[in-house]
Amino acid sequence: MKIAIIDYNLGNTYSVANAIKYLGYDVEISSDEKKIKNADLLILPGVGAFEEAIKNLQLLNLNNILDEEVIVNKKKILGICVGMQLFAKTSDEKGNHKGLGWIDGNVKKIIPNNLDKVPHVGWNNINYEKTSILFSRIGDMNNFYFDHGFHFDCEDKYKSSFCKYGDIKITSSVEKENIFGVQFHPEKSQNAGLKLFKGFIEAIK
Amino acid sequence: MLVLSFLKGLLRLLNDAIMLKKRIIATLIIREGVVVQSIGFNKYLPVGKPQIAVEFLNNWGIDEIVLLDISATKSNLRPDFDLVKKIAKKCFVPLAVGGGIKTVNDVRLLTQSGADKVVLNSVCIQNVSIINEIAASFGNQCIIASVDLKMDSNNIIGVYDYISKSIMELPPIEYMKLLEKNGVGEILLNFVDRDGQYNGFDIEAINSLKDCVSIPIIVQGGAKDYCSFVDLFKNTNIDAAAASNFYHFSEHSVIITKAQLKQLFDSIRVETFSTYIQNKLDTRSRLSKKMDFELENLLYIKVEKEII
Secondary structure: OEEEEEOOOOOOHHHHHHHHHHOOOEEEEEOOHHHHHHOOEEEEOOOOOHHHHHHHHHHOOHHHHHHHHHHHOOOEEEEEOHHHHOOOOEEOOOOOEEOOOOOOEEEEEOOOOOOOOOOEEEEEEEEEOOOOHHHOOOOOOOEEEEEEOEEEEEOHHHEEEEEEEOOEEEEEEEEEOOEEEEOOOHHHOHHHHHHHHHHHHHHHO | OHHHHHHHHHHHHHOOOOOOOOEEEEEEEEEOOEEEEEEOOOEEEEEEOHHHHHHHHHHOOOOEEEEEEOOOOOOOOOOOHHHHHHHHOOOOOOEEEEOOOOOHHHHHHHHOOOOOEEEEOHHHHHOOOHHHHHHHHHOHHHEEEEEEEEEOOOOOEEEEEOOOOEEOOOOHHHHHHHHHHHOOOEEEEEEHHHOOOOOOOOHHHHHHHHHHOOOOEEEEOOOOOHHHHHHHHHHOOOOEEEEOOHHHHOOOHHHHHHHHHHOOOOOOOOOOOOOOOOOOEOOOOOEOOOOHHHHHHHOOOOOOOOOO
Protein backbone atom coordinates (compact mmCIF):
# COMPACT_ATOMS: atom_id res chain seq x y z
CA MET A 1 0.00 0.00 0.00
CA LYS A 2 1.66 3.20 -1.20
CA ILE A 3 0.24 6.56 -0.17
CA ALA A 4 1.16 9.81 -1.91
CA ILE A 5 0.51 13.21 -0.35
CA ILE A 6 0.22 15.70 -3.20
CA ASP A 7 2.78 18.47 -2.87
CA TYR A 8 1.33 21.60 -4.49
CA ASN A 9 3.39 24.10 -2.55
CA LEU A 10 0.61 24.60 -0.03
CA GLY A 11 -0.74 22.68 2.89
CA ASN A 12 0.46 21.21 6.15
CA THR A 13 2.11 18.32 4.33
CA TYR A 14 4.45 17.50 7.21
CA SER A 15 1.61 17.05 9.70
CA VAL A 16 -0.36 14.77 7.38
CA ALA A 17 2.70 12.65 6.53
CA ASN A 18 3.63 12.47 10.21
CA ALA A 19 0.22 11.07 11.21
CA ILE A 20 0.21 8.46 8.41
CA LYS A 21 3.80 7.44 9.20
CA TYR A 22 2.91 7.09 12.87
CA LEU A 23 0.33 4.48 11.85
CA GLY A 24 3.08 2.57 10.05
CA TYR A 25 2.14 3.14 6.40
CA ASP A 26 4.40 3.86 3.47
CA VAL A 27 3.90 7.52 2.59
CA GLU A 28 5.63 10.11 0.43
CA ILE A 29 5.10 13.84 -0.19
CA SER A 30 5.43 14.44 -3.92
CA SER A 31 4.36 16.32 -7.03
CA ASP A 32 6.10 13.82 -9.33
CA GLU A 33 3.81 12.27 -11.95
CA LYS A 34 5.39 8.81 -11.72
CA LYS A 35 5.09 8.66 -7.96
CA ILE A 36 1.47 9.81 -8.09
CA LYS A 37 0.71 7.15 -10.71
CA ASN A 38 2.41 4.45 -8.62
CA ALA A 39 0.52 5.29 -5.44
CA ASP A 40 -2.52 3.29 -4.30
CA LEU A 41 -4.08 6.21 -2.44
CA LEU A 42 -3.73 9.94 -2.96
CA ILE A 43 -4.14 12.57 -0.27
CA LEU A 44 -4.71 16.21 -1.18
CA PRO A 45 -3.83 18.14 1.99
CA GLY A 46 -5.33 21.43 3.13
CA VAL A 47 -4.37 24.75 4.73
CA GLY A 48 -4.51 27.21 1.88
CA ALA A 49 -6.62 29.77 0.04
CA PHE A 50 -8.73 28.32 -2.79
CA GLU A 51 -7.45 30.53 -5.62
CA GLU A 52 -3.79 29.93 -4.80
CA ALA A 53 -4.48 26.21 -4.40
CA ILE A 54 -6.07 25.74 -7.83
CA LYS A 55 -3.44 27.98 -9.44
CA ASN A 56 -0.65 25.89 -7.92
CA LEU A 57 -2.24 22.64 -9.14
CA GLN A 58 -2.41 24.07 -12.67
CA LEU A 59 1.13 25.42 -12.54
CA LEU A 60 2.46 21.96 -11.73
CA ASN A 61 0.06 20.29 -14.22
CA LEU A 62 -1.33 18.37 -11.26
CA ASN A 63 -4.92 19.14 -12.27
CA ASN A 64 -4.50 17.05 -15.43
CA ILE A 65 -2.55 14.29 -13.69
CA LEU A 66 -5.18 14.07 -10.94
CA ASP A 67 -8.03 14.15 -13.47
CA GLU A 68 -6.54 11.15 -15.20
CA GLU A 69 -5.78 9.20 -12.02
CA VAL A 70 -9.02 9.96 -10.18
CA ILE A 71 -11.63 10.33 -12.93
CA VAL A 72 -10.27 7.96 -15.61
CA ASN A 73 -8.37 5.39 -13.51
CA LYS A 74 -10.72 5.67 -10.51
CA LYS A 75 -7.89 5.86 -7.98
CA LYS A 76 -9.03 6.68 -4.46
CA ILE A 77 -8.31 10.17 -3.20
CA LEU A 78 -8.84 11.85 0.17
CA GLY A 79 -9.04 15.64 0.23
CA ILE A 80 -8.54 17.49 3.51
CA CYS A 81 -9.95 20.98 4.19
CA VAL A 82 -9.24 23.11 1.11
CA GLY A 83 -8.06 19.86 -0.49
CA MET A 84 -11.67 18.69 -0.28
CA GLN A 85 -13.09 22.05 -1.34
CA LEU A 86 -11.04 21.82 -4.56
CA PHE A 87 -13.33 18.96 -5.66
CA ALA A 88 -16.17 21.51 -6.03
CA LYS A 89 -17.26 23.31 -9.20
CA THR A 90 -16.54 26.79 -7.83
CA SER A 91 -15.50 28.69 -4.73
CA ASP A 92 -16.42 32.16 -3.50
CA GLU A 93 -13.24 32.54 -1.44
CA LYS A 94 -11.67 35.91 -2.38
CA GLY A 95 -13.49 36.23 -5.72
CA ASN A 96 -15.03 33.41 -7.71
CA HIS A 97 -12.84 30.58 -8.87
CA LYS A 98 -13.27 27.31 -10.72
CA GLY A 99 -12.35 24.11 -8.90
CA LEU A 100 -11.61 20.61 -10.19
CA GLY A 101 -15.36 20.14 -10.65
CA TRP A 102 -15.48 16.50 -9.56
CA ILE A 103 -18.40 16.91 -7.16
CA ASP A 104 -21.40 19.05 -7.99
CA GLY A 105 -21.25 21.77 -5.36
CA ASN A 106 -19.95 25.21 -4.54
CA VAL A 107 -17.76 26.53 -1.75
CA LYS A 108 -19.40 29.40 0.10
CA LYS A 109 -18.58 31.66 3.01
CA ILE A 110 -19.86 30.53 6.40
CA ILE A 111 -22.53 33.02 7.46
CA PRO A 112 -23.78 32.11 10.93
CA ASN A 113 -27.23 33.38 11.83
CA ASN A 114 -26.20 34.33 15.36
CA LEU A 115 -23.12 35.84 16.92
CA ASP A 116 -20.83 32.91 16.16
CA LYS A 117 -17.38 33.81 14.97
CA VAL A 118 -15.91 33.08 11.54
CA PRO A 119 -13.63 31.21 10.84
CA HIS A 120 -15.15 28.12 12.46
CA VAL A 121 -12.15 27.09 14.56
CA GLY A 122 -11.91 24.28 17.06
CA TRP A 123 -13.20 20.84 18.00
CA ASN A 124 -16.70 19.97 16.94
CA ASN A 125 -18.74 16.77 16.90
CA ILE A 126 -19.72 15.30 13.57
CA ASN A 127 -22.85 13.36 12.83
CA TYR A 128 -21.80 10.64 10.41
CA GLU A 129 -23.20 7.88 8.20
CA LYS A 130 -22.29 4.61 9.87
CA THR A 131 -21.88 2.91 6.49
CA SER A 132 -19.14 5.26 5.28
CA ILE A 133 -15.69 3.64 5.13
CA LEU A 134 -14.20 6.91 6.36
CA PHE A 135 -15.74 6.34 9.76
CA SER A 136 -15.47 2.56 10.05
CA ARG A 137 -13.14 2.73 13.03
CA ILE A 138 -13.99 5.85 15.00
CA GLY A 139 -16.93 4.53 17.04
CA ASP A 140 -18.17 7.26 19.35
CA MET A 141 -15.00 9.34 18.97
CA ASN A 142 -16.65 11.98 16.82
CA ASN A 143 -14.80 15.12 17.91
CA PHE A 144 -12.66 16.58 15.13
CA TYR A 145 -10.62 19.73 14.66
CA PHE A 146 -11.98 22.27 12.18
CA ASP A 147 -10.38 25.48 10.92
CA HIS A 148 -12.17 27.08 7.98
CA GLY A 149 -14.10 30.17 6.94
CA PHE A 150 -15.76 28.57 3.88
CA HIS A 151 -17.85 25.43 3.51
CA PHE A 152 -18.78 22.92 0.80
CA ASP A 153 -22.39 23.47 -0.22
CA CYS A 154 -23.66 20.40 -2.08
CA GLU A 155 -26.57 17.98 -2.33
CA ASP A 156 -27.17 15.70 0.66
CA LYS A 157 -26.36 12.60 -1.38
CA TYR A 158 -22.67 13.58 -1.43
CA LYS A 159 -22.44 14.33 2.30
CA SER A 160 -21.34 11.51 4.58
CA SER A 161 -21.22 13.70 7.69
CA PHE A 162 -22.07 17.15 8.95
CA CYS A 163 -21.47 19.25 12.04
CA LYS A 164 -23.51 22.02 13.59
CA TYR A 165 -22.17 25.50 14.10
CA GLY A 166 -24.75 27.57 15.92
CA ASP A 167 -27.85 26.58 14.01
CA ILE A 168 -26.28 26.02 10.61
CA LYS A 169 -25.21 22.64 9.28
CA ILE A 170 -21.72 22.42 7.84
CA THR A 171 -20.66 19.67 5.42
CA SER A 172 -17.93 17.78 7.27
CA SER A 173 -17.22 15.16 4.63
CA VAL A 174 -18.14 14.35 1.04
CA GLU A 175 -18.09 11.08 -0.90
CA LYS A 176 -18.62 10.16 -4.52
CA GLU A 177 -17.44 6.77 -5.75
CA ASN A 178 -13.63 6.84 -5.32
CA ILE A 179 -13.54 10.48 -4.17
CA PHE A 180 -13.51 11.25 -0.45
CA GLY A 181 -13.09 14.55 1.35
CA VAL A 182 -13.11 15.80 4.92
CA GLN A 183 -13.50 19.41 6.00
CA PHE A 184 -11.82 18.83 9.37
CA HIS A 185 -8.19 17.87 9.95
CA PRO A 186 -7.85 14.17 10.90
CA GLU A 187 -4.07 14.63 11.16
CA LYS A 188 -4.72 17.11 13.98
CA SER A 189 -7.65 15.39 15.69
CA GLN A 190 -5.67 13.16 18.05
CA ASN A 191 -6.84 9.55 18.36
CA ALA A 192 -10.15 10.19 16.58
CA GLY A 193 -8.21 11.38 13.53
CA LEU A 194 -5.67 8.57 13.65
CA LYS A 195 -8.53 6.08 13.86
CA LEU A 196 -10.17 7.69 10.85
CA PHE A 197 -6.99 7.37 8.79
CA LYS A 198 -6.41 3.78 9.88
CA GLY A 199 -10.03 2.71 9.29
CA PHE A 200 -10.07 4.32 5.86
CA ILE A 201 -6.71 2.94 4.72
CA GLU A 202 -7.48 -0.57 6.01
CA ALA A 203 -10.87 -0.51 4.27
CA ILE A 204 -9.38 0.23 0.86
CA LYS A 205 -6.27 -1.94 1.17
CA MET B 1 -25.60 17.46 47.14
CA LEU B 2 -22.11 16.18 46.51
CA VAL B 3 -23.45 12.97 45.05
CA LEU B 4 -25.79 14.91 42.79
CA SER B 5 -23.07 17.12 41.38
CA PHE B 6 -20.89 14.08 40.87
CA LEU B 7 -23.66 12.34 38.94
CA LYS B 8 -24.24 15.45 36.87
CA GLY B 9 -20.57 15.52 35.98
CA LEU B 10 -20.62 11.88 34.99
CA LEU B 11 -23.70 12.44 32.86
CA ARG B 12 -21.97 15.27 31.04
CA LEU B 13 -19.06 13.00 30.27
CA LEU B 14 -21.32 10.34 28.88
CA ASN B 15 -23.40 12.73 26.81
CA ASP B 16 -20.93 14.73 24.83
CA ALA B 17 -22.59 17.99 23.86
CA ILE B 18 -22.91 18.43 20.10
CA MET B 19 -21.28 21.81 19.69
CA LEU B 20 -18.08 23.67 19.07
CA LYS B 21 -15.89 23.27 22.15
CA LYS B 22 -14.12 25.96 24.14
CA ARG B 23 -10.47 25.47 23.39
CA ILE B 24 -7.95 24.90 26.19
CA ILE B 25 -4.63 25.86 24.66
CA ALA B 26 -1.06 25.50 25.86
CA THR B 27 1.47 28.14 24.89
CA LEU B 28 5.09 27.08 24.97
CA ILE B 29 7.51 29.96 25.24
CA ILE B 30 10.78 28.99 23.58
CA ARG B 31 13.98 30.89 24.20
CA GLU B 32 17.13 29.71 22.45
CA GLY B 33 15.62 26.27 21.86
CA VAL B 34 14.46 25.68 25.45
CA VAL B 35 10.94 25.98 26.92
CA VAL B 36 10.97 28.70 29.56
CA GLN B 37 8.62 29.99 32.21
CA SER B 38 8.10 33.64 31.46
CA ILE B 39 7.48 36.19 34.19
CA GLY B 40 6.35 39.66 33.16
CA PHE B 41 8.16 39.41 29.82
CA ASN B 42 11.52 40.01 31.47
CA LYS B 43 12.43 37.03 33.66
CA TYR B 44 12.76 33.54 32.27
CA LEU B 45 13.22 30.21 34.04
CA PRO B 46 14.19 27.12 32.04
CA VAL B 47 11.62 24.31 31.95
CA GLY B 48 12.99 21.78 29.47
CA LYS B 49 13.04 20.40 25.96
CA PRO B 50 10.11 21.53 23.79
CA GLN B 51 9.58 18.12 22.17
CA ILE B 52 9.07 16.51 25.59
CA ALA B 53 6.61 19.21 26.68
CA VAL B 54 4.64 18.80 23.45
CA GLU B 55 4.50 15.02 23.80
CA PHE B 56 3.10 15.31 27.33
CA LEU B 57 0.59 18.04 26.48
CA ASN B 58 -0.58 15.98 23.51
CA ASN B 59 -1.06 12.89 25.65
CA TRP B 60 -2.89 14.90 28.30
CA GLY B 61 -5.49 15.92 25.73
CA ILE B 62 -4.69 19.58 25.10
CA ASP B 63 -6.86 21.11 22.35
CA GLU B 64 -4.14 23.10 20.61
CA ILE B 65 -0.51 24.07 21.11
CA VAL B 66 1.01 27.48 20.41
CA LEU B 67 4.76 27.59 20.10
CA LEU B 68 6.30 31.04 20.50
CA ASP B 69 10.00 31.54 19.92
CA ILE B 70 10.64 34.81 21.74
CA SER B 71 14.33 34.99 20.87
CA ALA B 72 14.01 34.73 17.06
CA THR B 73 12.75 38.21 16.16
CA LYS B 74 14.88 39.92 18.82
CA SER B 75 18.03 38.28 17.48
CA ASN B 76 16.88 38.86 13.89
CA LEU B 77 16.69 35.12 13.25
CA ARG B 78 14.25 33.21 11.05
CA PRO B 79 12.05 30.49 12.56
CA ASP B 80 13.93 27.35 13.62
CA PHE B 81 12.41 24.94 11.09
CA ASP B 82 14.38 21.91 12.31
CA LEU B 83 13.20 22.44 15.88
CA VAL B 84 9.58 22.68 14.68
CA LYS B 85 10.02 19.39 12.80
CA LYS B 86 11.33 17.69 15.92
CA ILE B 87 8.50 19.04 18.04
CA ALA B 88 5.76 18.23 15.51
CA LYS B 89 6.65 14.52 15.44
CA LYS B 90 4.74 13.86 18.66
CA CYS B 91 2.00 16.42 18.09
CA PHE B 92 -1.41 15.23 16.88
CA VAL B 93 -3.26 18.40 17.82
CA PRO B 94 -3.07 21.70 15.93
CA LEU B 95 0.30 23.39 16.23
CA ALA B 96 0.55 27.16 15.74
CA VAL B 97 4.08 28.51 15.45
CA GLY B 98 5.29 32.05 15.98
CA GLY B 99 8.57 33.93 16.21
CA GLY B 100 10.77 35.30 13.46
CA ILE B 101 8.20 35.07 10.63
CA LYS B 102 8.74 37.83 8.09
CA THR B 103 7.71 36.51 4.68
CA VAL B 104 5.15 34.29 2.95
CA ASN B 105 7.96 31.85 2.29
CA ASP B 106 8.63 31.52 6.04
CA VAL B 107 4.99 30.44 6.40
CA ARG B 108 5.37 27.95 3.55
CA LEU B 109 8.47 26.41 5.12
CA LEU B 110 6.77 26.27 8.52
CA THR B 111 3.73 24.42 7.16
CA GLN B 112 6.19 22.03 5.52
CA SER B 113 7.88 21.53 8.92
CA GLY B 114 4.87 20.68 11.06
CA ALA B 115 3.07 23.96 11.70
CA ASP B 116 -0.66 24.07 10.97
CA LYS B 117 -1.07 27.78 11.63
CA VAL B 118 1.26 30.69 12.21
CA VAL B 119 1.38 33.39 14.87
CA LEU B 120 2.42 36.90 13.89
CA ASN B 121 3.25 39.66 16.33
CA SER B 122 5.80 42.41 15.74
CA VAL B 123 5.77 41.92 11.96
CA CYS B 124 2.13 43.18 12.02
CA ILE B 125 3.18 46.31 13.92
CA GLN B 126 5.86 47.05 11.32
CA ASN B 127 3.98 46.02 8.19
CA VAL B 128 0.32 45.14 8.60
CA SER B 129 -0.09 44.30 4.88
CA ILE B 130 1.99 41.13 5.31
CA ILE B 131 -1.20 39.57 6.71
CA ASN B 132 -2.95 40.06 3.37
CA GLU B 133 -0.05 38.51 1.50
CA ILE B 134 0.03 35.42 3.71
CA ALA B 135 -3.77 35.07 3.61
CA ALA B 136 -3.75 35.18 -0.20
CA SER B 137 -1.71 31.98 -0.19
CA PHE B 138 -2.70 30.20 3.01
CA GLY B 139 -6.13 31.62 3.81
CA ASN B 140 -7.23 33.79 6.74
CA GLN B 141 -7.82 30.78 8.99
CA CYS B 142 -4.06 30.05 8.98
CA ILE B 143 -3.08 33.30 10.72
CA ILE B 144 -3.24 34.16 14.41
CA ALA B 145 -2.21 37.69 15.34
CA SER B 146 -0.71 37.88 18.81
CA VAL B 147 -1.38 41.18 20.56
CA ASP B 148 0.52 41.99 23.76
CA LEU B 149 -1.45 44.23 26.10
CA LYS B 150 0.00 46.27 28.95
CA MET B 151 -1.20 49.01 31.29
CA ASP B 152 0.38 52.41 30.67
CA SER B 153 1.34 54.87 33.43
CA ASN B 154 -2.27 56.11 33.58
CA ASN B 155 -3.58 52.57 34.04
CA ILE B 156 -5.06 52.50 30.55
CA ILE B 157 -4.55 49.29 28.62
CA GLY B 158 -2.51 49.60 25.42
CA VAL B 159 -0.79 47.51 22.78
CA TYR B 160 2.75 46.73 23.85
CA ASP B 161 5.52 46.45 21.29
CA TYR B 162 8.04 44.10 22.92
CA ILE B 163 10.78 45.05 20.46
CA SER B 164 10.77 48.80 21.18
CA LYS B 165 9.49 48.18 24.74
CA SER B 166 6.87 50.87 24.29
CA ILE B 167 3.09 51.17 24.15
CA MET B 168 1.60 51.96 20.74
CA GLU B 169 -0.49 55.06 20.24
CA LEU B 170 -3.25 53.14 18.49
CA PRO B 171 -5.77 51.88 21.10
CA PRO B 172 -6.20 48.05 21.33
CA ILE B 173 -9.71 48.07 19.83
CA GLU B 174 -8.56 50.02 16.77
CA TYR B 175 -5.53 47.78 16.38
CA MET B 176 -7.66 44.63 16.62
CA LYS B 177 -10.04 45.99 13.97
CA LEU B 178 -7.07 46.79 11.74
CA LEU B 179 -5.79 43.22 12.11
CA GLU B 180 -9.22 41.81 11.26
CA LYS B 181 -9.57 44.09 8.24
CA ASN B 182 -6.21 42.93 6.94
CA GLY B 183 -7.26 39.31 7.18
CA VAL B 184 -6.14 37.54 10.36
CA GLY B 185 -8.24 34.54 11.32
CA GLU B 186 -7.87 34.77 15.09
CA ILE B 187 -6.45 37.15 17.68
CA LEU B 188 -4.43 36.03 20.69
CA LEU B 189 -4.68 38.62 23.45
CA ASN B 190 -1.73 38.33 25.77
CA PHE B 191 -1.94 40.25 29.05
CA VAL B 192 1.69 41.07 29.79
CA ASP B 193 1.11 42.39 33.34
CA ARG B 194 -0.40 39.03 34.30
CA ASP B 195 2.33 36.96 32.64
CA GLY B 196 3.59 34.51 35.26
CA GLN B 197 1.67 36.24 38.06
CA TYR B 198 -0.97 33.53 38.62
CA ASN B 199 -3.60 36.15 39.42
CA GLY B 200 -6.24 34.92 36.97
CA PHE B 201 -7.45 36.23 33.63
CA ASP B 202 -8.25 39.94 33.35
CA ILE B 203 -12.02 39.44 32.98
CA GLU B 204 -12.87 43.14 32.88
CA ALA B 205 -10.39 43.95 30.13
CA ILE B 206 -11.37 40.84 28.17
CA ASN B 207 -15.03 41.83 28.26
CA SER B 208 -14.22 45.34 27.10
CA LEU B 209 -12.29 44.05 24.07
CA LYS B 210 -13.89 40.80 22.94
CA ASP B 211 -16.78 42.16 20.89
CA CYS B 212 -14.92 44.62 18.69
CA VAL B 213 -14.14 41.95 16.07
CA SER B 214 -16.08 39.01 14.64
CA ILE B 215 -13.19 36.55 14.53
CA PRO B 216 -12.34 34.12 17.37
CA ILE B 217 -10.29 35.44 20.28
CA ILE B 218 -7.86 33.50 22.44
CA VAL B 219 -6.87 35.02 25.78
CA GLN B 220 -3.72 34.40 27.74
CA GLY B 221 -2.02 35.67 30.88
CA GLY B 222 -2.62 34.94 34.56
CA ALA B 223 -4.01 31.38 34.60
CA LYS B 224 -3.22 29.74 37.93
CA ASP B 225 -5.25 26.54 37.86
CA TYR B 226 -8.62 25.26 36.61
CA CYS B 227 -10.41 27.91 38.73
CA SER B 228 -9.01 30.65 36.46
CA PHE B 229 -10.66 28.96 33.47
CA VAL B 230 -13.95 28.52 35.36
CA ASP B 231 -13.91 32.22 36.19
CA LEU B 232 -13.20 33.11 32.55
CA PHE B 233 -15.89 30.91 31.00
CA LYS B 234 -18.49 31.94 33.59
CA ASN B 235 -17.95 35.63 33.08
CA THR B 236 -17.12 35.98 29.38
CA ASN B 237 -18.18 34.21 26.18
CA ILE B 238 -14.59 33.91 25.01
CA ASP B 239 -13.81 31.09 22.51
CA ALA B 240 -10.46 29.89 23.72
CA ALA B 241 -8.09 30.26 26.66
CA ALA B 242 -4.37 29.69 26.74
CA ALA B 243 -1.91 29.22 29.56
CA SER B 244 1.72 28.36 29.60
CA ASN B 245 3.44 28.22 32.95
CA PHE B 246 1.11 26.26 35.18
CA TYR B 247 0.82 23.22 32.91
CA HIS B 248 4.49 22.41 33.43
CA PHE B 249 4.47 22.11 37.18
CA SER B 250 1.83 19.54 37.99
CA GLU B 251 1.32 16.06 36.65
CA HIS B 252 -1.60 15.63 34.20
CA SER B 253 -2.48 19.33 34.59
CA VAL B 254 -4.47 19.45 31.36
CA ILE B 255 -6.65 16.44 32.16
CA ILE B 256 -7.37 17.78 35.64
CA THR B 257 -8.28 21.22 34.31
CA LYS B 258 -10.61 19.75 31.70
CA ALA B 259 -12.21 17.26 34.10
CA GLN B 260 -13.09 20.09 36.48
CA LEU B 261 -14.39 22.32 33.69
CA LYS B 262 -16.47 19.51 32.23
CA GLN B 263 -18.51 19.30 35.42
CA LEU B 264 -19.59 22.91 34.92
CA PHE B 265 -19.64 23.40 31.17
CA ASP B 266 -20.85 21.13 28.37
CA SER B 267 -18.56 22.56 25.76
CA ILE B 268 -15.29 20.99 26.92
CA ARG B 269 -13.58 18.17 25.05
CA VAL B 270 -12.59 15.29 27.34
CA GLU B 271 -11.26 12.39 25.32
CA THR B 272 -8.20 11.21 27.15
CA PHE B 273 -8.08 7.63 28.29
CA SER B 274 -8.23 8.53 31.96
CA THR B 275 -10.45 11.49 32.69
CA TYR B 276 -10.02 11.93 36.49
CA ILE B 277 -13.65 12.98 36.67
CA GLN B 278 -14.04 11.06 39.95
CA ASN B 279 -10.79 12.10 41.58
CA LYS B 280 -10.50 14.55 44.42
CA LEU B 281 -8.06 17.42 44.26
CA ASP B 282 -5.94 19.01 46.96
CA THR B 283 -5.87 22.77 47.61
CA ARG B 284 -3.26 23.24 44.90
CA SER B 285 -5.39 21.43 42.29
CA ARG B 286 -3.24 18.34 42.32
CA LEU B 287 -4.73 14.85 42.43
CA SER B 288 -5.22 13.54 45.97
CA LYS B 289 -4.27 10.00 46.85
CA LYS B 290 -7.24 7.66 46.61
CA MET B 291 -8.53 5.92 49.74
CA ASP B 292 -6.99 2.52 50.46
CA PHE B 293 -10.20 0.62 49.75
CA GLU B 294 -10.55 2.34 46.36
CA LEU B 295 -7.00 1.41 45.45
CA GLU B 296 -7.67 -2.15 46.53
CA ASN B 297 -10.72 -2.33 44.29
CA LEU B 298 -8.69 -1.05 41.38
CA LEU B 299 -6.68 -4.26 41.59
CA TYR B 300 -9.60 -6.12 40.09
CA ILE B 301 -10.38 -3.69 37.28
CA LYS B 302 -8.84 -4.64 33.98
CA VAL B 303 -7.84 -1.61 31.94
CA GLU B 304 -7.32 -2.39 28.27
CA LYS B 305 -4.86 -0.32 26.32
CA GLU B 306 -6.49 2.01 23.82
CA ILE B 307 -5.99 0.69 20.30
CA ILE B 308 -5.93 3.06 17.34
